[in-house]
Amino acid sequence: xxxPLRQKSTPVKEIIVxxxxxxxxxxxxxxxxWMFTFSLKNNEExxxxxxxxxxxxxxxSNYSEALKTGHMGQYFFNSIVIAVVTIAIVMIFxxxxxxxxxxxxxxxxxxxxxxxxxxxxxxxxxxIVPIFTTLSRLGxxxxxxxxxxxxxxxxxxxxxxxxxxxxxxxPIDLDEAACIDGCGTWGIFFRIxxxxxxPAVATVSIYTFLQCWNELMFAxxxxxxxxxxxxxxxxxLQGQYMTEWGPIGxxxxxxxxxxxxxxxxxxxxxxxxxxxxxxKG
Amino acid sequence: xxxxYSKKSTIILFILPAFILFVAILxxxxxxxxYYSLFNWNGFxxxxxxxxxxxxxxxxxxxxxxxxxxxxxMLLAAFSVFxxxxxxxxxxxLLGRGGRKGERGFLSIYFxxxxxxxxxxxxxxxxxxxPDYGVLNVALRAIGLEKWAKIWLGDEKTALGAAFVPILWQxxxxxxxxxxxxxxxxxxxxREAAMIDGAREGQVNRFxxxxxxxxxxxxxxxxxxxxxxxxxxxxYVLTNGGPDxxxxxxxxxxxxxxxxxxxxxxxxxxxxxxxxxxxxxALLIGFxxxxxxxxx
Numbered sequence: 001x002x003x004p005l006r007q008k009s010t011p012v013k014e015i016i017v018x019x020x021x022x023x024x025x026x027x028x029x030x031x032x033x034w035m036f037t038f039s040l041k042n043n044e045e046x047x048x049x050x051x052x053x054x055x056x057x058x059x060x061s062n063y064s065e066a067l068k069t070g071h072m073g074q075y076f077f078n079s080i081v082i083a084v085v086t087i088a089i090v091m092i093f094x095x096x097x098x099x100x101x102x103x104x105x106x107x108x109x110x111x112x113x114x115x116x117x118x119x120x121x122x123x124x125x126x127x128i129v130p131i132f133t134t135l136s137r138l139g140x141x142x143x144x145x146x147x148x149x150x151x152x153x154x155x156x157x158x159x160x161x162x163x164x165x166x167x168x169x170x171p172i173d174l175d176e177a178a179c180i181d182g183c184g185t186w187g188i189f190f191r192i193x194x195x196x197x198x199p200a201v202a203t204v205s206i207y208t209f210l211q212c213w214n215e216l217m218f219a220x221x222x223x224x225x226x227x228x229x230x231x232x233x234x235x236x237l238q239g240q241y242m243t244e245w246g247p248i249g250x251x252x253x254x255x256x257x258x259x260x261x262x263x264x265x266x267x268x269x270x271x272x273x274x275x276x277x278x279x280k281g
Numbered sequence: 282x283x284x285x286y287s288k289k290s291t292i293i294l295f296i297l298p299a300f301i302l303f304v305a306i307l308x309x310x311x312x313x314x315x316y317y318s319l320f321n322w323n324g325f326x327x328x329x330x331x332x333x334x335x336x337x338x339x340x341x342x343x344x345x346x347x348x349x350x351x352x353x354x355m356l357l358a359a360f361s362v363f364x365x366x367x368x369x370x371x372x373x374x375l376l377g378r379g380g381r382k383g384e385r386g387f388l389s390i391y392f393x394x395x396x397x398x399x400x401x402x403x404x405x406x407x408x409x410x411x412p413d414y415g416v417l418n419v420a421l422r423a424i425g426l427e428k429w430a431k432i433w434l435g436d437e438k439t440a441l442g443a444a445f446v447p448i449l450w451q452x453x454x455x456x457x458x459x460x461x462x463x464x465x466x467x468x469x470x471x472r473e474a475a476m477i478d479g480a481r482e483g484q485v486n487r488f489x490x491x492x493x494x495x496x497x498x499x500x501x502x503x504x505x506x507x508x509x510x511x512x513x514x515x516x517y518v519l520t521n522g523g524p525d526x527x528x529x530x531x532x533x534x535x536x537x538x539x540x541x542x543x544x545x546x547x548x549x550x551x552x553x554x555x556x557x558x559x560x561x562x563a564l565l566i567g568f569x570x571x572x573x574x575x576x577x
Contacts, residue, residue, distance in 0.1 A: 017375055021383075024372060025390045028454065031405045032393060034416065038408075047414040097299035104286045104295065112296065122307050123511050123559055125532065125552040129317055129545055130310035133324060153306030156299055179282045185291050214398035216514045217532075221540070231400040235518055245408065252401045259396050267389045270396070274455065275462045278500055 039249030046245050062246035072251045075233035082147050082229060083212040087205045089152040094159030094204065095197060099189055102167045103175065119157025124217060132221060146222040151215065155208040162276055166200035167193065203273040213259065230255040311556060317549035324545040335550040350529040357445055358509035365449045366501055369456035374486050377464030388461060391454040399451065403518030406447040410434050434520050437527040444519045444528045448512060456501045463494035499570040506566060507559040531555055
């Protein structure tokens with residue numbers, strides 16, 4: 001996109017701009033680069049004269065150490081299970097609610113929508129004591145459900161918000177046609193609307209995934225033992241099993257690479273899911 | 282069709298799963314927290330009703346020192362609004378003008394820290410700050426500034442600042458992305474018209490772009506302030522409120538009340554106050570921005 005009317009900045013000014021942009025890029029990339037490189041080094045290299053360079057000996061054994069001694073494999077699995085089930089619940093509940101909120105005809109639907117949108121601003125802090133005491137009374141602490149249910153609830157508002165945007169764009173004629181062909185409400189919902197919601201599914205899934213994958217406070221309190229997620233496992237790493245930095249680095253990389261890998265391929269989509277939430281919220 | 286879509290039982294069936302989950306996990310606990318905050322309660326035994334005693338103790342007790350924790354959070358909010366947001370805005374303006382090489386690349390790089398788990402960020406910065414082997418002190422020694430090397434997170438004087446840096450750094454990319462999206466939605470004709478009238482880039486930004494993205498700056502400000510009040514993850518990983526409560530924030534205080542001291546009533550009091558403060562500041566900031574829009 002060339003804008004012909006743009007004033008020509010002086011070359012000196014442009015160079016300064018690029019230097020600023022470049023320095024900030026380095027500040028953002030360095031921790032990630034450093035994490036990847038020290039995950040493959042031993043302490044001597046990390047602490048010695050090769051603090052920031054590429055590893056001299058690529059120590060892949062750090063990774064097996066992190067998986068075995070650090071139990072990262074288990075935490076990784078827990079995080080995946082929790083994220084996948086949460087996404088499924090949010091998707092189903094949010095699409096159903098959105099269907100009722102955007103297409104069906106009833107008086108209180110505006111109010112109901114506003115009510116759900118309150119969820120965008122409610123901090124998780126309020127829920128900790130009531131949910132913790134309820135879970136412990138039900139004997140549900142340290143189960144997958146202990147995290148899945150709260151995570152699903154807290155992603156619901158955003159799910160409905162994003163789904164509303166997409167579902168509002170689907171013409172009501174679709175429903176009419178299906179209705180004439182003899183579809184009931186459930187038929188219209190499952191056969192016509194849901195298959196058309198793929199872009200919304202992607203956006204909501206990304207958003208929900210990042211919420212669950214990175215969350216620490218609930219995870220730390222509700223699932224402290226057998227069902228630890230990655231953030232809790234990582235938080236407990238320091239000093240506990242390992243004085244070697246390499247395996248800790250490997251654990252950090254294991255927790256980070258799924259997100260970064262997604263980001264490499266879907267950076268625009270991921271950025272859009274953040275923008276969608278903020279601008280409308 | 283109208284008949285099909287007005288059927289009460291179907292509507293209820295569609296809305297109910299989301300509604301129940303939402304009320305049970307988000308709405309009811311707010312009231313429950315407000316209720317618990319009026320009791321002296323260790324979490325499993327009998328609750329003793331004490332009225333507003335928890336609130337009085339919270340604001341007056343020197344051993345809890347809630348005001349210090351709240352002060353730290355407010356300081357973080359101030360840094361967010363006056364340092365983090367201006368950096369984000371500056372970067373967004375540089376990139377959003379368009380026509381610079383690598384625009385998308387820079388944008389995508391700046392957003393990376395937002396995606397990485399705060400716990401991972403925390404662990405990385407723990408290593409950066411490590412007094413003996415951390416990159417920061419190693420670099421300071423290497424360029425001969427040995428006496429500047431410090432036990433960053435272990436010294437009461439530097440701990441708070443050292444803990445704030447990663448928090449502020451991590452979300453610059455987030456605010457920048459929002460502002461960038463806003464800047465991109467400013468019609469290019471406005472910019473061109475101003476340029477024809479002889480406005481320089483700085484003037485275009487100041488008088489056209491920034492006023493037009495005010496709603497987004499408002500949202501960013503609300504997120505920055507409420508996010509600071511709620512801040513937990515990075516402080517918890519880096520210092521857990523220490524040394525000697527120097528980096529305590531309301532959330533870390535709440536967790537230690539709940540799970541170290543088993544004071545569930547007091548923990549609920551802090552939680553309830555936090556929610557109140559978040560709503561209060563969101564409204565206040567919304568109000569402040571609305572006022573200015575009328576004047577301008």
